[in-house]
Amino acid sequence: MKVLIIDDEEDTRSIAAMSLNIIGGLDVVEAENGKIGVEKAAAEKPDCILLDCMMPIMDGESTLAELLTNEQTKGIPVIFLTAKAMTSEIERLKRLGAVGVLTKPFDPTMLAGQVKALLGR
Amino acid sequence: MLLRQAEIEVQRQIRSKAIISQANTLSKLFYDAGVAMGGYSITKSPLFSDRYDKIVRQIPQDLNELKSLVGDNPRQQKILENLADITVTGLKILGEAKAAIDDNRVDVAQFRARHMYKEIRSLADRLQDELRGLTEDERKIESESPEVQNRNRATVKLFLVVGVVFNILLAVALALFFSRGIGRRLNVLTDNSIRLARGEPLNPPLTGGDEIAHLDGVFHSMADALTEASRKERAVIENSADVICSIDIDGKFVAVSPASLSMFGFSPDELMGKRFIDLIIPEDVQETIKAVRAIRAEQATMNFENRIKKKDQTTVTVLWSAYWSESERSMFCVAHDITERKLAEEATKASEKRIRTIIENMLVGLIIISPEGIIESVNPRTEQIFGFTSSQMVGRHLMTLFTEARLYSMNSREDLQQFMDNLFHKALNRVGEFDALKQAGDDFPIELSLSEFNMADGRFYLANILDVSERREVERLKKEFVSTVSHELRTPLTSIRGSLTLLNVGALGALPDQAMKVVNIAERNTIRLIGLINDILDIEKLESGKMDMVFQNVDLTSVMERSYESVKTFADNNGVLLEMVPSHINVNADGDRLVQVIVNLMSNACKFSPKGATVTVRVDEIPNWIEVKVIDRGRGIPAKFKNLLFQRFQQVEASDAKRKGGTGLGLAICKGIIEAHGGTIGVDSEEGKGSVFWFRIPAAQAGAQEKKVS
Numbered sequence: 001m002k003v004l005i006i007d008d009e010e011d012t013r014s015i016a017a018m019s020l021n022i023i024g025g026l027d028v029v030e031a032e033n034g035k036i037g038v039e040k041a042a043a044e045k046p047d048c049i050l051l052d053c054m055m056p057i058m059d060g061e062s063t064l065a066e067l068l069t070n071e072q073t074k075g076i077p078v079i080f081l082t083a084k085a086m087t088s089e090i091e092r093l094k095r096l097g098a099v100g101v102l103t104k105p106f107d108p109t110m111l112a113g114q115v116k117a118l119l120g121r
Numbered sequence: 122m123l124l125r126q127a128e129i130e131v132q133r134q135i136r137s138k139a140i141i142s143q144a145n146t147l148s149k150l151f152y153d154a155g156v157a158m159g160g161y162s163i164t165k166s167p168l169f170s171d172r173y174d175k176i177v178r179q180i181p182q183d184l185n186e187l188k189s190l191v192g193d194n195p196r197q198q199k200i201l202e203n204l205a206d207i208t209v210t211g212l213k214i215l216g217e218a219k220a221a222i223d224d225n226r227v228d229v230a231q232f233r234a235r236h237m238y239k240e241i242r243s244l245a246d247r248l249q250d251e252l253r254g255l256t257e258d259e260r261k262i263e264s265e266s267p268e269v270q271n272r273n274r275a276t277v278k279l280f281l282v283v284g285v286v287f288n289i290l291l292a293v294a295l296a297l298f299f300s301r302g303i304g305r306r307l308n309v310l311t312d313n314s315i316r317l318a319r320g321e322p323l324n325p326p327l328t329g330g331d332e333i334a335h336l337d338g339v340f341h342s343m344a345d346a347l348t349e350a351s352r353k354e355r356a357v358i359e360n361s362a363d364v365i366c367s368i369d370i371d372g373k374f375v376a377v378s379p380a381s382l383s384m385f386g387f388s389p390d391e392l393m394g395k396r397f398i399d400l401i402i403p404e405d406v407q408e409t410i411k412a413v414r415a416i417r418a419e420q421a422t423m424n425f426e427n428r429i430k431k432k433d434q435t436t437v438t439v440l441w442s443a444y445w446s447e448s449e450r451s452m453f454c455v456a457h458d459i460t461e462r463k464l465a466e467e468a469t470k471a472s473e474k475r476i477r478t479i480i481e482n483m484l485v486g487l488i489i490i491s492p493e494g495i496i497e498s499v500n501p502r503t504e505q506i507f508g509f510t511s512s513q514m515v516g517r518h519l520m521t522l523f524t525e526a527r528l529y530s531m532n533s534r535e536d537l538q539q540f541m542d543n544l545f546h547k548a549l550n551r552v553g554e555f556d557a558l559k560q561a562g563d564d565f566p567i568e569l570s571l572s573e574f575n576m577a578d579g580r581f582y583l584a585n586i587l588d589v590s591e592r593r594e595v596e597r598l599k600k601e602f603v604s605t606v607s608h609e610l611r612t613p614l615t616s617i618r619g620s621l622t623l624l625n626v627g628a629l630g631a632l633p634d635q636a637m638k639v640v641n642i643a644e645r646n647t648i649r650l651i652g653l654i655n656d657i658l659d660i661e662k663l664e665s666g667k668m669d670m671v672f673q674n675v676d677l678t679s680v681m682e683r684s685y686e687s688v689k690t691f692a693d694n695n696g697v698l699l700e701m702v703p704s705h706i707n708v709n710a711d712g713d714r715l716v717q718v719i720v721n722l723m724s725n726a727c728k729f730s731p732k733g734a735t736v737t738v739r740v741d742e743i744p745n746w747i748e749v750k751v752i753d754r755g756r757g758i759p760a761k762f763k764n765l766l767f768q769r770f771q772q773v774e775a776s777d778a779k780r781k782g783g784t785g786l787g788l789a790i791c792k793g794i795i796e797a798h799g800g801t802i803g804v805d806s807e808e809g810k811g812s813v814f815w816f817r818i819p820a821a822q823a824g825a826q827e828k829k830v831s
Contacts, residue, residue, distance in 0.1 A: 009612055015619030022628045054608060083611035084604075086662075087713060088669035105615035105651055108622045 002027040003115065004044060006037030006063060007052035007081070015108060016050060016081065024112020034058030034066070042072040048119055050102075053082040053093070061096060068097050079118055081106065150180050158215055162222050173219065177212055184208055306333045313340045317347065364456040367449070372397050375451060384439070384458050386432030402428045402436060416452065417445045426459070438463045486586035494519045494541050497581065506567070506588045508560030519544070519584070524556040524564055545571065549582075554589075565590045603661060610654055618647045656786040660769065663793035670797055674821060675712040677740050677747070678703045683712075684719040684738070691724060696732035699723070702739035708747050709821040714794045718802075719749065721787045722814045726753035729812075746800075746817040757808040766804060767792040791816070 003026050007013045010032070017028040029044050031037035035058050041049060049067065053060035060080060067073045077099045084090065090101045100118035102111070154176040161169035184205055188198075306327055313323045323344050327337040358365050358378045364385070365378040373396055377389035385392070385400065401409050405427040412425035422444040428436045443454040480487060486503035490496055496514050504510055507522050520526050520540045529536035547553030548571045557567040568587040573580065621644035623629055625637070632640060662668040681703040692699050708715075719738065726736040730753045737752040758766065770785035788802075795802040800818035 009616070011616035012612060012619075015616055015623070018623055018628065019619060022623070023626070083608040083615070086669050087671055087711070091671055104611045105618045108619045108628070109626055 001048070001121075002029060002044065002046040004029045004031060004037065004041055004046040004049045004076075005081075006031045006034060006040075006049060006055075006060075008032055008055040009052070012052070012104070016106070016111065019106075019108035019111040020115070023109055024115070026112055026115075034060070034063030037063055038066050038070060038073060041067060041076060042070060045072075046076060048115060049076055049078045050081045050115070051078050051098070053080060053084055061093075064096055064098060077119055079115060146183055150176050150183060154180070154215065158219065161219065165222065170219070173215075177215070180208060180212060306337075310337055310340065313337065313344075317344050320347075320351070362458075365454070366392070366456070367451045367453045368397050369452075370450045384431075384437060384456065385429055391432075400429045402430050404428075412441075413443075413452065416443050420445060420447065429456075436460075486584075486588070488514075488519065488584040488586060490519050490582050490584060492580055492582065494537060494544070503586065506586060507557070513560075522557055524558050526558055544569075548584075549573070557586075557588075566593050600667075603658065607654070607658055611651075614647060614651055614654075618644065618651065621647055653786075656790060659790045660786055660793070663790065663797070668793065668797060670711040670714060672709055672711055674707050675710050675715065677706045677708060677715075677749075680712055680715050680719065681738065681740070683716045684723060687716070687720045688723040688727065692727045692736065695727045695730070697727045697730045698733070698735040700735050700737040702737065704740040704742070706740060706742060706747055707821050708818055710798055710818060711794075714797075715818075718791045718794050718816065719751070721791050722751040725787065726751050726755070726812075726814070729753060729755035731755065742820070743817070745820055747820050748815055748817045750813050750815045752811065752813050754811040757810050758804060758806040758812050759808055763804055763806065767802065 003020055005013050005016050005020075005028060007016070007030075013030045013032070017030060020026040021028050029040055029046060031040045033055055037049070037051070040046075051060050051063060051067075055063075058066070060082070064078055064080075067076065067078060078097070080093050080098050080101045081104060082089075082093065082101065083104045084093075090103070093101050102114055102118075106114075154173060157169050157173035157176060160166070161173060188201055188205075309324050309327055310333060316323050317340065323341055326341055327334045361378060361380055362383075363378075364380045366374055366381070367376045369375045373394055374392045377392045379389055381392055382388045387395075387400075398406060398409070409425065409427045412423065412427075416423045416425075422442060424440060424442050426438065426440050428438050431437055437458055438460045440457045440459045441454050442457070443452050445452050480500050483500060483502055486506045487500040488496055488503055489498045496517055496519055499511050499514050501511075503514070507514070509522075514522070518531060518537060520529065520531065520537060523540070525540050529540060531537070544553075544555075547555070548569045550570070550572060552568050552570045555567050555569050556564050559565060566589050568589050570585045571582045572585075573582055575581075621640055624632060624640045625644050659668070681701050685699060685701055688699065723736060723738060730736055734754045737750075739750050739752070741748045741750070767788045769789045792802050795816045795818065798818045800816055802814075802816040804812055804814050806812035
């Protein structure tokens with residue numbers, strides 16, 4: 001199972017990648033912004049995308065819209081991994097078409113399990 | 122002989138006619154004299170006296186003429202002599218009566234008239250005898266020649282005339298007597314009318330049933346009515362709280378009612394003769410003089426005000442109502458004390474000024490509108506808020522100042538009505554938010570509250586308007602700041618916490634024991650810091666009313682399961698057993714927030730429970746409420762802390778925060794969340810026997826709709 005992490009924070013990407021890879025045993029691909037993320041998604045065809053919200057160049061919501069409309073990526077499930085903590089924000093993000101929303105700071109020991117649970121695996 | 126006889130007959134007939142004519146003239150003169158005397162006695166007019174004098178001079182001449190006509194018949198001459206006597210006596214009596222009338226000796230005139238009546242009466246009786254003699258003569262004459270008969274008939278005619286004269290004299294005397302009698306009664310009447318006018322008591326009522334007595338009776342009733350009216354008027358004047366007075370042309374009091382004592386401190390006696398102007402305080406003298414002049418010039422009742430210095434040197438403000446009587450050469454005044462009224466007016470003016478100052482300097486815009494929405498008035502702050510001048514706003518519809526003016530038509534009654542309906546719905550007796558329009562065309566947010574009030578000229582609404590542009594900007598910045606801080610803190614914490622956890626769980630290889638211990642401490646404190654940040658954000662949101670809540674139909678069983686999962690590890694670490702007594706009850710609530718509350722209460726219970734103890738969570742239905750209890754067997758809570766516990770940063774012991782962890786915000790957040798659900802939270806505890814933390818939220822209404830509250 002391959003997961004694409006799109007996040008502008010390199011440290012966060014590294015921790016998330018280690019959590020998923022070392023603890024969860026998943027393959028991980030990283031992208032530092034939405035634009036590259038969409039390209040990598042199209043190229044790598046991951047099983048799931050972990051998408052940050054607040055990013056320069058192309059934010060999470062625009063990236064999601066792009067992923068959902070792109071012929072090559074529209075079937076890939078997307079999970080937001082966001083620092084936004086407001087309940088209403090989380091509800092809103094869910095309605096945009098993501099399969100789930102996980103919040104930062106996350107527990108590295110539980111991240112892979114949470115992702116799998118949202119994907120129903 | 123016959124011719125001579127005829128001539129004599131003709132001459133005798135001529136003479137006879139002359140006697141009759143003369144006698145007629147004489148009788149007419151007497152009649153005229155009587156009329157003239159009667160007229161004079163009543164009017165005393167020289168017209169009557171001149172006529173009378175002329176007649177009186179005429180009578181003796183005519184009598185002499187009659188004598189010459191009668192000739193030598195001794196019997197007739199005797200009668201004529203008697204007639205002359207009576208005439209002289211009559212003229213004498215008339216003369217005396219006139220003199221008495223001239224001297225105003227009415228009683229003498231009346232006496233004379235009575236005397237004359239008697240005298241004439243006796244003369245008339247004598248004349249009756251003479252006439253009887255004449256009748257006998259006539260019988261003799263009938264047997265004599267026609268000439269003698271004719272002559273005698275002429276003589277009889279003469280004496281008949283004389284009889285008429287006597288009757289006329291008699292009539293004159295009677296007329297005089299009665300006219301004097303009527304005159305006396307009329308005099309009484311005249312005197313009564315004068316007395317009435319002067320307010321003096323009337324003469325005793327006239328007796329009799331004639332018109333004069335009736336008229337006199339009317340006079341007496343009138344006098345009684347006037348007396349009664351005057352008595353009442355006096356009572357009014359004397360008991361009036363107002364001072365009623367008159368001031369003469371020299372400005373001095375000539376009559377003053379008793380109220381002067383209480384109003385001015387001076388008794389009416391003290392004021393009589395005193396100058397009006399001396400009572401007035403110097404500042405008001407000029408105005409008063411001006412007013413009094415105007416009253417004299419206008420000859421009408423006019424009002425003026427001034428201040429009077431009382432006897433005790435205090436001042437009383439007086440409203441004078443006065444008119445000038447030219448005939449009395451006086452000013453009649455009524456003085457009304459308006460000191461209290463003036464003070465009240467001044468107090469009202471001062472109060473009005475105060476209120477006006479407040480209104481004009483208020484930071485809130487005030488607009489008064491009619492029920493239809495027409496602007497009646499605005500305060501200066503409103504001008505600043507909207508950029509319109511007062512005159513640009515007054516008279517226009519309130520909608521002019523709202524962004525609706527762009528969408529709706531000012532000429533459409535329906536549009537205006539819709540605007541007003543929305544306005545009343547959102548802002549009547551509460552605060553509504555609206556988008557307003559500045560004169561320059563810019564949008565800006567306002568808060569508006571309407572309240573109804575009634576005035577003499579109808580119902581109005583007062584709109585309180587607050588320009589909230591700045592506040593909105595501050596709110597926006599604050600929200601942005603909170604969001605930024607939240608994000609900026611969470612991002613590095615994600616890395617730190619992730620790194621430490623990965624180290625701690627050995628994901629990156631085993632660490633030496635000492636290093637392991639340090640990493641563990643770092644991880645634990647990082648988690649605590651994350652909790653603190655979350656709590657602070659929650660508190661901030663609860664206090665600003667911006668806590669996001671998503672209410673939906675929630676099964677409490679799932680809430681209990683999620684809570685159990687969250688706390689299980691922590692309970693295990695503390696050696697505490699968890700006992701869950703769930704119930705399949707649905708509530709209308711924010712499930713995540715309920716989990717947050719129950720987890721918080723369970724974590725606290727675990728922290729303060731001894732090892733091996735059990736923490737029980739149970740759900741109960743009570744009428745209209747769902748109750749959740751978290752029961753521990755810990756040390757309990759002293760009574761004095763029970764209320765403080767739910768305030769921020771309150772813990773039973775200051776050392777608890779260090780020893781047991783926690784921010785001191787948890788229960789305050791729980792309280793805020795439960796109250797946002799319309800519920801209550803509390804604790805029942807006995808020191809040493811453990812505590813029961815409970816909360817109640819309303820039971821879901823059957824078929825309750827999901828609703829969102831933010």
